[in-house]
Each structure stands twice: as C-alpha cells, then as structure tokens.
Amino acid sequence: MNMKRSFLFFFGILIAAVFLAPKSGQAQVTELTWNMLSDVTFKDVYLEEYDIYYYYPTFGPKVLDMEGREVKISGYVIPVDYDENYYVLSAFPYASCFFCGGAGPESVIDLRLKEGHRKFKTDERLTFRGVFRTNTSDIYSLNYILEEADFYE
Secondary structure, three states: OHHHHHHHHHHHHHHHHHHHOOOOOOOOOEEOOHHHHOOEEEEEEEEOOOOEEEEEEEEOHHHHOOOOOEEEEEEEEEEEEOOOOEEEEEOOOHHHOOOOOOOOHHHEEEEEEOOOOOOOOOOOEEEEEEEEEEOOOOOOOOOEEEEEEEEOO
C-alpha cells in the first residue's frame, strides 16, 4: 500500500510539473506594480542647455532589477496625443494623475505601443505587456518606458 501511495504522489507531481511549466516559446512575464516603481528618488538638476530645472531620477534596486524585462502592468490610460499615437499609463485616473493631480513622476509610464493597436479611451483601466526601460537622459520622455507595449488580456 505504501508503494502505491508513493507512486501516486510522484506521478501527481510529474503531471503538475508538465502542465504548470511554461510552454516552450512562452516568455516569462513579470508583474510590475506601482509600488515597485515608487523605489526612486528625485533631485532638481539644472540643465543649462534648456535653462530649466529637471527632476533627475535615481532608481532604487527594485526598479533597476526590472530593467529590460518583459513585464505586465495595469493602470489608467491617458491619451496624450491621438495623432502622434502617444499614450501614457497612470497609476491614477486622469483627474488625479501626475499631469493634473499631484501624483509624482513615478506614477506614469510612457507607452511605446506596437503598431496596429486600437485607440484607447481616457481612464480605461487596462493591462499592458512590454519591455520595461528606465530613462535618465531624454527630457522629452517619461522616467519609465514600456517598449513594444501591447494590450494584455
């Protein structure tokens, strides 16, 4: 009887491993949270070339660990410019987002969407998947960028 139980136990583990393991060709997608993205500090830096002060980010280990990974994150869509296909994903709805409300720059992600996507509406709460990048050098982009982004169901 013990031998039969042992066989069934190991057979069950084998079946679970086969069915629960990622299929070949399927990339592992890491869940990115807004809490993780808050692992950043900002310092005012003067940019002489533009005669402005800029919030220069110093990313913490939680953020740096996500660099280059395929991630998924949920948030509120903010269409910045439909004609230029420029969308931002925010931790908060439009009325309280970084641009309008008072949240910090760590609460928004620049969505670099794949071609052929549908138009998104303001405050649609959606999940996107893409490659996570940090930005410290391009003042015309946000501090967080999701490249090759696509709607994730």
